[in-house]
Amino acid sequence: MSAQLAALVSSHLSDRRRSLLAWGLPIGLMSAFIVAIFPSVEDSVSKVVEKYPAGLKEAFGIGQLSDVEQYLHAEMLSLIVPLALGYLAVRAVASGLAGAAESGRLDVLLSAPVSRRRLCAAGFLATAVELAAVLAISLLLTMLGSALAGAGLDAGRAAAGFAGVWPLALLFAGLGVIACAWSLRTSVVTGAVAGVLVAMYVVDLIGRLDPSFDWLRYASVFKYYGNAIEDGIEPIAFAGVTVAACALAAIGAWLFDRRDISA
């Protein structure tokens, strides 16, 4: 990594240091709570879930809730964590580009011998690190909750579950870079990409609920998300989504290079 890129990434992370805790703590504490209560709700939850329609269970990725890992997936990793981290990814990348334009910081940075592409790369890389850090904090707190409550959460499976969220969220960081090439207003970028995030989730859900719409799921990154806590990380999907995220960021950087920079 070049010295300039390292300087920009560390500056971006320093600016976002509060967000690591602001996002990692609540997600981690909520996951820890879910894991901690599992031993006391295990029987009743299993009975309730057995009565759910098969299609609904399939749609929300709920299998047999016979172990804490499946319960963690159903309650946190199937919906809340991917949506939250996807949103965080857009916020983070938008703060480094659109937010910097709004605050005047971009004008100052682009007075230095730094290319716009490098700025985009730094924002994207810093977001990748931030996402990993938030997921790591969440995992640690979840494991702590499991240890305190004696829930017996498997560390390897839990790590795979949280790690599986990373490429999915990163894809929205890539889309965020493209959105910043279109608008330098944080609210517009965040709103637009958050809309795509929700739309992709809904499209995937429709495809799961009604097999005749299964083809729709190819338009959604959630199709490739899977259930890593149960099935382990699918390397091709993980790598494929990561490469797609990087490709989107590269396209965004190319477009960003061609736009006017105005506050």
Add this chain to the structure above:
Amino acid sequence: MTAIEVEGLTKFYGRHRGIEDVTFAVAPGEVFGFLGPNGAGKTTTIRALLDLHHPTSGSARIFGLDSRRDSVAIRARLGNLPGDFGFGRQASGREALRLLARLRGIDGLGRAEALAERFQADLDRPLGQLSRGNRQKVGLILATFHEPELLIFDEPTSGLDPLMQEEFLALVDEERGRGCTVFVSSHDLDEVQRICDRVGMVREGRLIAVERMVDLLGKARRKVSVQLAETSSLDDLRALPGVSELVVSDGRAGFEVAGDLDQVLKALATHHVTDIEAVHPSLEEVFLGYYREEGGEG
């Protein structure tokens, strides 16, 4: 080689004109003022020079390098203070300086500490907690700490108190002394008058004049007031070319003179003059005169 060479620079935002066919050159070591009211196109020109805005047509070259293609290489050699300086609310001036130093490949903070002491700038408080003027001081330090070959200032003294404005003018003088080229966009005419070698005037996106400061002020009409010992209609004065707006009342005459004063003084020498006052026009009057002429008013 010129420091800045702008040729037919044009920028349209859709159908809205930013600047049109702007052409000028700035010599190395020159302090060049870029004058015009808000919205005239000063900032658009600067943003095109810095490759923040891409021109619709025309070109700009800095140190002989193309402002679009060689933008990164150009920016290694310049310092820029944007019109509305900001760096986010959380970062302190020192953090901003450290980042800029790393991006420029500079070990340490160069002369930043000395400049901070000189401008009484607080480098340790978050910029969001500083007043506009104090933020501006940090912006000035960020633009100048690495001793660039070219300084671009957009409304540099905005928000600064009079003492700091004086300090800024002294700094520009020192920068010129070490051979730095300075491009100042401003509508503070007094400031421009004091530091600039030449000025360009921009109006509604077009450059209407580029003049040496001394020529500009020399061309302007001086206001002369004369007290005579006797009553006279001063018809001999009225007949002189360049004299206008002559009003005589109770032995006191007021008039305006364009160009050389020699003929006026010779004409006055035939009268008993007890007092005379010639007021050099301010740049503001010159500037407004230009605008009236170019705008077809008055």
